[in-house]
Amino acid sequence: MNEQVLRKIEETAAKDNGWKVDDVRVEEIERLRRPACSFFSAGHKVRPLSYLSNYALLSGTEIVGSGDGNVVAKIVDSCANGASADWWAEIVTRFHEDLGDGIVLRDEQTRPDIVRKLREAGKTFAPPVLDPQRRSLRYLLLDPEAYVLYQVQATRSDSGPIEVVENEVL
């Protein structure tokens, strides 16, 4: 990881969360990396916190954190070329301010316990689905802290931003 980028993200996370820079721990999320973009999570080294802050490095220069639907649209416009529905679901989850952090259920092996509970409830598991025009995305998102499963519907509006609707499933 580029030391300058690391330091910049540490400083941004510290500023965003009111932390000391030296207390910030940054990790790259390598599985989300795209040709023009890298993704990072930032946590606190000392406080017992349940959350991480997410940051994207766009075009090697610009750092953005979570925000509204325009921020998410900017990230996917910069990085999503050829990306899978799983990747889209991760980006929407991590960067859209209207969604809480959570675990995207990529396949049945991500959380077998949830797949079992879905079956017990007479429901069917489905992996993330992105329509061919890449304007609509649907996926299952687990809030691991409250152990609640949501279905997320993300839609690219005509004016540009990505809007999300979250419905409780389990």
Next chain:
Amino acid sequence: MRVADAGGLIPGQWGSEGADATTAVQNGESTLTQVASRLGIPLDDLVNANPQIANPNGLTPGMEVRVPSSTQGGPAAGSAESDAPDPNIATSKRMENSLEASAMRTLLSSPMDSSSGSVSHAHFSASGSGGISQEPPVADPLRGEGYSPQLKKELTQTLNALYQRPEFKALSQDEKSALLQSLAGNPPVTPEKISKMFDLINSAKSLSPANHKLVMEAFKAGHASPAYAASLKKLIEDPEFKSLTNAEKTAVLSQVKNYPDAKTIGNIERMLRKDWFQTQSLGDKQRSLKTIAAFSHNQKGDRKIIDNTLDKLLDPKSGFDLEWKKYDKRDRPYGEADDDTLYLNRGIIRAGNDPITENKTTNHLALNTVAHEINHLVNDDKVGDTFDYFNAEYRAWYVGFKAEHGRPPSNQEAMEQRIRWQFDPESAYGATSAGALKHPSQAQKLFDFLGKMTGLKVDAHNWRDVVYKSDPATWPTKASTPAAPPAGNDDNH
């Protein structure tokens, strides 16, 4: 005229078990149609209630006509009252000595809170999933469900006596209605209950009309409980309450009404004294009030943990603060703990004087997170690549779970709802768990922990399979067995 003596409108003859009321045919009336018109009731109902009248078009003044019971307390009685005075003086005197018809209508429509007559504080109760659901309405005395004839008789006698008291007569019609409804719905009406009610009314005189009304509504929501009324009176007379702005008083009384039990009032009163509450904005005060009230009022939660948690937060000697924080994501995290402060997510709980809007997110914050984060504070937990920190996070979750559900989690629930997340490399805990696994002594403690939970032999080669793939149904320990309590302070004492 006034509705003549009788049943359905005076005590002792309620509903289907009492006789019908009667009315006298007035001068100028000769048909049931005219009587029905005067009383404002359907002609068919009046005809059906008077099979003894052979000729409905041949009535004579003074003849008694039965008023059907289904219309008593409704428009008929109201219309009758506004008519000319009843020539039957004896009947009028009897009415003056009994409850006013309008008040009695209120009383008759009051649902009984409990068939046993005992006072219930369980107006809201947590559901199995952690939700707070309102109980279904109970028996309606008008239909004779829930009240024995003896109870009806005693109740009406007591309320009649109450109605004659000057301090009751001095109340507004709305107040009378609210109080009668509260008392009639919560028998028995004991002298203590009436005494506490008047004490409360006197205390509430200093409030604005809107806040006074809230007190009346709270008394009803509190099932006319003397303990609740006494606590509410104490709150209203508390100098800290008196020093609040009118809007702040409304915020306090709203949650007293929304989460009606004496203990919750006590906790709200304690909160008023805390510096952290006093310095909050009105919106955050409203969030604090509804959150602490919902947490305190959780009937299905673990009472010991709830009370200990509230003591830690609200005791005068407590050094812990509560602060509402804006996060970059609206719905997560639920909260955090640091530097003796419990931080809660402002985006999850709306400001306002309504009760908490119930869903799994708001319930989790109010019923679980408060205890979870206070557990971190009482144990002074710090992050580290150690088993102790892994255990600290599990312990705080365990305490939150018990606070919300009133029972410990099962082995399966602990594994599925918490442990897997704590090992998840991309979770906030993943890095520290991975760090602990790199140290043999710490790793062994983690394997022992997993072995205790599952009954399986766990080591460096199979721990991932145990955490992510093992079927709880195949564990040597029963998946449904309560998980072992974690090390450390696990009840927030």
